[in-house]
Amino acid sequence: MTGSASAPAPRRRGRPPRAQADSGPGARQRILEAARAEFAERGYDKTSVRGIAKAAGVDAALVHHYFGTKDEVFEAAVEMTLEPVQPAPAVVGDGSLDGVGERMARYFIEVWENPATRAQLLAVFRSALTHEAAAKVLRTLVLRRVLERVAAELKVPAPRFRAELAASHMVGIAVLRYVIKVEPLASTDPEEIVRMVAPTLQRYLTDPG
Incomplete structure (x- = not known):
């Protein structure tokens, strides 16, 4: 068997491994709910992507995959907060x-x-x-x-x-x-x-x- 035959397939940049991405139904929603709770408890400055990931039970790479930067996670969490509020x-x-x-x-x-x-x-x-x-x-x-x-x-x-x-x-x-x-x-x-x-x-x- 040659080395090339056993080499793993290249991973798409910015996307977590498949096993990680399939870490359970509603992973994105869990991350969003964890982010909202973390921002509510700790505030913006003291909340980290790593902390959000830990609270959601996923790897930080999955948070980045779904939401990008910390600012973008915060924006999504605020949108979730304001979701029950009608647009006026x-x-x-x-x-x-x-x-x-x-x-x-x-x-x-x-x-x-x-x-x-x-x-x-x-x-x-x-x-x-x-x-x-x-x-x-x-x-x-x-x-x-x-x-x-x-x-x-x-x-x-x-x-x-x-x-x-x-x-x-x-x-x-x-x-x-x-x-x-x-x-x-x-x-x-x-x-x-x-x-x-x-x-x-x-x-x-x-x-x-």
Whole structure:
């Protein structure tokens, strides 16, 4: 038998061995769930691809195969976190801007008040506050899911700026209420927050200036 006859077939670059890739059904989903848990518990800086792989029970090469870099794993984990959150059709409604400020305020508050999304959103925000790569992912997803849709419906000058201004107002409330937990905002009834904030958002979004 010659040496060439017994040589293993060359492996495709960037792809893990077949036995590793077939490490069980739902390997990609396990990695994604492990990544979300690791980022939530440790934050962006202290989470590593190796740690995610260990938590998912796979080799780090499989994580790279499915998701690429750490930033890309983080983006996929954030997408998974935001999956239950609808892209904001309730904010825009049927195209009418009457009451859009109240709808936007309620949309943001309900997302944060939902136990299914709050813990993961807290992890995402904490990471975004301390690491630019995490902040970039969050900016991109918020822009795509909310701001572009709202801005498209505004019939006023500088619609995207107005949508960003309104969103920044609500993000500030989210940070103070849910991340830093400043009182009395942290314990104020959600409906009271909506009532107080809605007129300001309405002005941001529809005032002809």
